[in-house]
Amino acid sequence: MSFLRAISPLRAYRDLRQFLATRKTYELVFLVLAIVVTWTIMFAIANNSTVEKVYRPNIVYVEQWSANRTDAEIIAQQKIDGPKEKAAAEEVRRQDAETQAAYKRLDDKLKKYGL
Structure with missing residues (x-):
């Protein structure tokens, strides 16, 4: 069970913050745009899929x-x-x-x- 000690939400959050801190501003903007566009398309498909x-x-x-x-x-x-x-x-x-x-x-x- 020692491998569970390596999995921690706090460590994952720190790792994500460190990764995002090394990115340039335009990369973060495009990341947010990509997420927004993807979720918008998924929501539109799910919303219109009821027949x-x-x-x-x-x-x-x-x-x-x-x-x-x-x-x-x-x-x-x-x-x-x-x-x-x-x-x-x-x-x-x-x-x-x-x-x-x-x-x-x-x-x-x-x-x-x-x-």
Whole structure:
């Protein structure tokens, strides 16, 4: 455990101070600029990396029907299910239009910057 005696935050701080004291002013300025630019880029990437994905599970429920249904029963069930299917299809179209509009806005912003 004698190697732990060589590791000391105080000794590390003194060593860093001694190293920085031997540097010229312009080297320290560029060191600070390099650190600031690096952290700015890292922060920008981390800040913009969250993309919220809409979770839409694709669950298909299967109903079991008796094999001896009459045509009238089938038509009656289709009349019940028809508006539900149309509403679901319209909702999908609306969400697709929202997504397309969001991409259009992003494309317009990128074109404004020449990309």
